[in-house]
Amino acid sequence: MKKQDQIIDKTKFKRFNQKNDIFNRSLWDNSIKSDKTTKFYQDYVKPPEDKKRPEGFSHKDYAFRNSGWFMSDFFSNSDKNNGRAEGFTDYFSVQKKGTFKKYKIKSTTQLTKEIKIVAKKLGADLVGVTKFNKDWVYSHKYNRDKNIELKNELDPELKNVIVIANEMDKDLIDTAPSALSGAATGLGYSNDLSSALSLAQYIINLGYKAVASQNDTALSIPLAIEAGLGEYARNGLLITKKFGPRVRISKIFTDLPLEHDKPISFGVKNYCSICQRCANECPPRAISSSEPSFKQINMSNITGIKKWSVNAEKCFKFWASQSSDCTICIRVCPYNKDFNKLIHKIGFRISNTPLRKILIFLDRYFGKRKKPNIWWAK
Numbered sequence: 586m587k588k589q590d591q592i593i594d595k596t597k598f599k600r601f602n603q604k605n606d607i608f609n610r611s612l613w614d615n616s617i618k619s620d621k622t623t624k625f626y627q628d629y630v631k632p633p634e635d636k637k638r639p640e641g642f643s644h645k646d647y648a649f650r651n652s653g654w655f656m657s658d659f660f661s662n663s664d665k666n667n668g669r670a671e672g673f674t675d676y677f678s679v680q681k682k683g684t685f686k687k688y689k690i691k692s693t694t695q696l697t698k699e700i701k702i703v704a705k706k707l708g709a710d711l712v713g714v715t716k717f718n719k720d721w722v723y724s725h726k727y728n729r730d731k732n733i734e735l736k737n738e739l740d741p742e743l744k745n746v747i748v749i750a751n752e753m754d755k756d757l758i759d760t761a762p763s764a765l766s767g768a769a770t771g772l773g774y775s776n777d778l779s780s781a782l783s784l785a786q787y788i789i790n791l792g793y794k795a796v797a798s799q800n801d802t803a804l805s806i807p808l809a810i811e812a813g814l815g816e817y818a819r820n821g822l823l824i825t826k827k828f829g830p831r832v833r834i835s836k837i838f839t840d841l842p843l844e845h846d847k848p849i850s851f852g853v854k855n856y857c858s859i860c861q862r863c864a865n866e867c868p869p870r871a872i873s874s875s876e877p878s879f880k881q882i883n884m885s886n887i888t889g890i891k892k893w894s895v896n897a898e899k900c901f902k903f904w905a906s907q908s909s910d911c912t913i914c915i916r917v918c919p920y921n922k923d924f925n926k927l928i929h930k931i932g933f934r935i936s937n938t939p940l941r942k943i944l945i946f947l948d949r950y951f952g953k954r955k956k957p958n959i960w961w962a963k
């Protein structure tokens with residue numbers, strides 16, 4: 586079976602259990618858990634003291650990074666007493682009740698257009714719509730406090746999914762590896778959740794059902810691909826046309842009748858097959874330099890899909906060792922460009938032709954890390 590340019594072997598395919606997500610494993614799996622992982626999480630609460638530290642990992646870098654996470658942390662802790670981590674293991678439950686009569690829909694084409702306009706006004710940078718696909722819904726979710734897996738239940742009437750993506754700040758990402766670059770990640774989550782919650786509330790205000798979700802409930806990348814937001818890449822991320830891999834993704838499950846987008850293709854698979862830059866520059870060598878395969882590297886990979894898989898164990902151990910998330914594979918990706926600039930618009934066109942080899946060469950030469958202190962000086 587072929588789906589979104591990835592081959593699925595239904596005899597081996599199993600829905601992913603969120604207990605096996607590397608962040609959840611870092612709480613229950615002794616092969617991942619360590620003093621370093623404990624410190625990694627503590628530093629998100631209290632920035633480390635300003636002893637002699639590498640550039641980009643100082644007190645103020647962590648202070649800024651953690652402030653970027655503030656809104657996301659606020660919502661993920663909002664129902665903590667019930668063992669829920671909204672946006673991470675559980676969908677958001679903060680919406681106000683809809684008190685309005687169901688809005689009378691005259692045309693689903695017009696409604697879909699309007700939903701996309703409203704989503705953008707509410708802050709989303711990219712919007713797509715796809716049908717609900719149970720394959721991507723976690724088989725179980727995970728309760729971090731009780732260390733148990735739970736049924737992952739979603740209202741069966743939610744037949745459509747609106748997928749939104751928000752750009753992460755390029756200048757900050759360009760300083761990776763650094764705690765400073767983690768501010769782009771935190772802000773990405775915080776901004777994305779604001780758009781997702783507001784859009785869900787708009788749908789509820791129309792008298793329909795809507796559930797906003799981030800990393801919880803279902804795998805975001807396959808849904809984003811099905812909703813036409815981008816293509817899958819070697820670094821295990823979504824590559825979008827406008828922002829490359831520099832996005833955060835949210836989804837809204839809804840019963841609103843909407844028209845579906847189609848997956849898009851703009852040459853990412855061909856580019857990745859000869860580029861390898863992320864694989865070469867990943868410090869713990871967590872990214873495969875081979876062809877896509879069915880191989881499950883460890884329990885944090887979904888089974889039964891032929892694709893490039895990332896070794897999340899190596900990746901997360903590196904994050905813990907530097908006590909901050911890493912976005913090197915986003916920074917170095919040639920699709921991480923400001924495509925508003927003419928030169929990059931031309932490069933984007935060339936990327937889908939045999940001349941892409943020249944781009945790969947040039948990118949290695951010009952695509953360098955920006956020093957965190959220069960970012961602060963600006």
Ligand code: SF4
Nearest residue numbers: 867871900911913914
């Ligand atoms: S986030 Fe960093 S460590 Fe993880 S795969 Fe990307 S480059 Fe490698």
Ligand code: SF4
Nearest residue numbers: 818857860861863918
């Ligand atoms: S760095 Fe190169 S190989 Fe890696 S995801 Fe980007 S285009 Fe693909």
